Amino acid sequence: MLHRWDGARFLPDRTLGIQAKEFNLGIIRPVNRVSHGLRVNVRDALNQAMDEELERDERVFLLGEEVAQYDGAYKVSRGLWKKYGDKRIIDTPITEMGFAGIAVGAAFAGLRPICEFMTWNFSMQAIDQVINSAAKTYYMSAGAQPVPIVFRGPNGSSAGVAAQHSQCFAAWYGHCPGLKVVSPWNSEDARGLLKAAIRDDNPVVFLENELMYGVPFDLSEEVMQKDFVVPIGKAKVERQGTHITLVSHSRCVGFCLDAATVLAKEGVECEVVNLRTIRPLDVDTIEASVMKTGHLVTVEGGWPQYGVGAEICARVMEGPAFNYLDAPAVRVTGVDIPMPYAKILEDHSVPQIKDIIFSVKKVLNIVFLIVTSSDYFIAINCSVTEIKLPFYQS
Amino acid sequence: MQKMLTIISNVLRGSARRNGAQVVSEGASLVVASRSYADFTPEATFDIKKVDLHRLEEGPPLTSTLTREEGLKYYRTMQTIRRMELKADQLYKQKIIRGFCHLYDGQEACAVGIEGGITLSDHLITAYRAHGYTLTRGGTVREIMAELTGRRGGIAKGKGGSMHMYTKNFYGGNGIVGAQVPLGAGVALACKYLGNDQLCVSLYGDGAANQGQIFETYNMSSLWKLPIIFICENNQYAMGTSVERSAASTEYYKRGDYIPGIRVDGMDVLCVREATKFAAAHCRSGKGPILMELQTYRYHGHSMSDPGVSYRTREEIQEVRSKSDPISMLKDRMLSNNMASIEELKEIDIAVRKEIEDAAQFATTDPEPPLDDLCSHIFANDQPFEVRGATPWTKLTSTS
Numbered sequence: 004m005l006h007r008w009d010g011a012r013f014l015p016d017r018t019l020g021i022q023a024k025e026f027n028l029g030i031i032r033p034v035n036r037v038s039h040g041l042r043v044n045v046r047d048a049l050n051q052a053m054d055e056e057l058e059r060d061e062r063v064f065l066l067g068e069e070v071a072q073y074d075g076a077y078k079v080s081r082g083l084w085k086k087y088g089d090k091r092i093i094d095t096p097i098t099e100m101g102f103a104g105i106a107v108g109a110a111f112a113g114l115r116p117i118c119e120f121m122t123w124n125f126s127m128q129a130i131d132q133v134i135n136s137a138a139k140t141y142y143m144s145a146g147a148q149p150v151p152i153v154f155r156g157p158n159g160s161s162a163g164v165a166a167q168h169s170q171c172f173a174a175w176y177g178h179c180p181g182l183k184v185v186s187p188w189n190s191e192d193a194r195g196l197l198k199a200a201i202r203d204d205n206p207v208v209f210l211e212n213e214l215m216y217g218v219p220f221d222l223s224e225e226v227m228q229k230d231f232v233v234p235i236g237k238a239k240v241e242r243q244g245t246h247i248t249l250v251s252h253s254r255c256v257g258f259c260l261d262a263a264t265v266l267a268k269e270g271v272e273c274e275v276v277n278l279r280t281i282r283p284l285d286v287d288t289i290e291a292s293v294m295k296t297g298h299l300v301t302v303e304g305g306w307p308q309y310g311v312g313a314e315i316c317a318r319v320m321e322g323p324a325f326n327y328l329d330a331p332a333v334r335v336t337g338v339d340i341p342m343p344y345a346k347i348l349e350d351h352s353v354p355q356i357k358d359i360i361f362s363v364k365k366v367l368n369i370v371f372l373i374v375t376s377s378d379y380f381i382a383i384n385c386s387v388t389e390i391k392l393p394f395y396q397s
Numbered sequence: 398m399q400k401m402l403t404i405i406s407n408v409l410r411g412s413a414r415r416n417g418a419q420v421v422s423e424g425a426s427l428v429v430a431s432r433s434y435a436d437f438t439p440e441a442t443f444d445i446k447k448v449d450l451h452r453l454e455e456g457p458p459l460t461s462t463l464t465r466e467e468g469l470k471y472y473r474t475m476q477t478i479r480r481m482e483l484k485a486d487q488l489y490k491q492k493i494i495r496g497f498c499h500l501y502d503g504q505e506a507c508a509v510g511i512e513g514g515i516t517l518s519d520h521l522i523t524a525y526r527a528h529g530y531t532l533t534r535g536g537t538v539r540e541i542m543a544e545l546t547g548r549r550g551g552i553a554k555g556k557g558g559s560m561h562m563y564t565k566n567f568y569g570g571n572g573i574v575g576a577q578v579p580l581g582a583g584v585a586l587a588c589k590y591l592g593n594d595q596l597c598v599s600l601y602g603d604g605a606a607n608q609g610q611i612f613e614t615y616n617m618s619s620l621w622k623l624p625i626i627f628i629c630e631n632n633q634y635a636m637g638t639s640v641e642r643s644a645a646s647t648e649y650y651k652r653g654d655y656i657p658g659i660r661v662d663g664m665d666v667l668c669v670r671e672a673t674k675f676a677a678a679h680c681r682s683g684k685g686p687i688l689m690e691l692q693t694y695r696y697h698g699h700s701m702s703d704p705g706v707s708y709r710t711r712e713e714i715q716e717v718r719s720k721s722d723p724i725s726m727l728k729d730r731m732l733s734n735n736m737a738s739i740e741e742l743k744e745i746d747i748a749v750r751k752e753i754e755d756a757a758q759f760a761t762t763d764p765e766p767p768l769d770d771l772c773s774h775i776f777a778n779d780q781p782f783e784v785r786g787a788t789p790w791t792k793l794t795s796t797s
Contacts, residue, residue, distance in 0.1 A: 144557060146777070
């Protein structure tokens, strides 16, 4: 029997997620059933967006490893080669620096390439072409040479792929002027942002998430229109709230919403902001939310140092929203280590829903309890500033 | 009189293969009194050095026909590049030009010869030793020099500097060694994609020739039969490292392996032109890439911060200057074949000098770019947006 701070009692299997048993708590989010809508997963949303843009503009083409005959390493480009052929869907050898440079050169000469990196980890091979050849050229040429290119691929941690294949590059690319960096969460984001990116005359870094590819979402008829675009540089408030603002991007948005559902049952209403774009950062939306709630927690999968959350906190400090903060803004991030392989270690290397809930309660100064593996619990008052959490058993 | 002139011009033409300078000066003193433009030889055919071939049965022709017009044009362009670079040297020493400045004097025949073998609707990309190419690709001396001095009249409005100059179908000016080569292949891909029968010339130096991304580019260009001419401007030194010290194989024209290659005398503008024509025909026929190594030489050091004599001797530089100078070579050819007079060439020299002086005057007096330009040109075709300045209170606006 577990005792909650307000005296309520729960059976262990009904603690509404405060158990550390799994990360995807299986909470049934209210399903957004829209009439005349479609259930589309992120992969298909990306696929359809590319298909429609390839059809719309002859100059658009896709190149990357396995994008053509293999249908895409993660099947994102399934069916495109069959439809458009060798000229527009190009399989490259495993030479990132070379083909990224070729893609940028093609953009110089008037085409609109989509350059796929099998994962963003491999972009490090080609990062010079992304930054020095793509991002900076319009500026260096004083507007003579635009570079209408999209670099896309899965970013951040996956499942069991270990350190070299799990890095998040949002902060790396988000650092550089001349780039637009977007990080969609759901199918609507994926579809609208990819269309916007392809139609943009500038280099766009498009950070997908492999674990989100298979996740379905309802898309309204409006979203399914061929000209539907999500504007780059505008965040979306996914959930209205009054007590605290959670700002996140990509897969962590889902975790924030899950955490918000749990917290709602305890009377804490979280406002969840889905950044959608890393650069340019929609500071206005973040500030408006913080000025409403007075509290801020940022959530990201990447490492803490010099990361997306760090930037958000700095901006909030430098702007009008600071005066509305009732507590310091705090970041929930990936653990500051290279990603380990073993499942138990990997699970503890990424932000979990319990971490978000914990941080929210700390920031809001709420007493809460923690369940240990042996079902004993500890009641903790948030005025204690330092606690060492026992490790959970997965 | 006519007969005498004919005899003399026959003698002079015959001595084109030897150093005609002495013969020319003798002949010139005879004919100068009665020179008129109608007496000039309208065109002449010259023997040029045979090129070395790699994976090719035939190479470019062994002779090149030069018209008087072409000759004067090449002479003027090469002289303009030469004078412009020397002026840049001067301005750099006066600290009016700052940062990097990589000079092209000595290599003029490459830029001019290449342009002679392609058209302005073809594409070209090179590395940072780019002032000469900016000129041959349509830039003016004024714009180039004003860019070097960082003024608003510069070809990149002062935003790029020495290494980042662009014109139509000329993609710079690239600072990262080797990065321009895959970019050039991308341009070539676009040419093939759009089916416009254009090609891209992608240049790199002997130093860059060892870059991995260049081999990646060889692979993809060959695989996809892209219309690209790879040109290695081998000036013997990568900064301070000679070719023997940096490359296991210094036969750069063979380094493309499965890509056919030719090695060309890069100091002779006619050699370069014929080789480029040959290479262009190869590309346009759909055979895919071809590689040209131009053996050339730079008189200056790697950049203005390199005196250029710590890794090579002054004697070596002097020897190249006296025996293989591209401008002298063309001048000798033209004079010894009665294609131009010394006065005419001197007039061109004077005109070029004046053009450079005017440009330098402009480049030193034109105002610097306005501070409003600080944040402009970050994104193309975008709404103006706020850019963070050095402090949170400094809010700047970016326009496209």
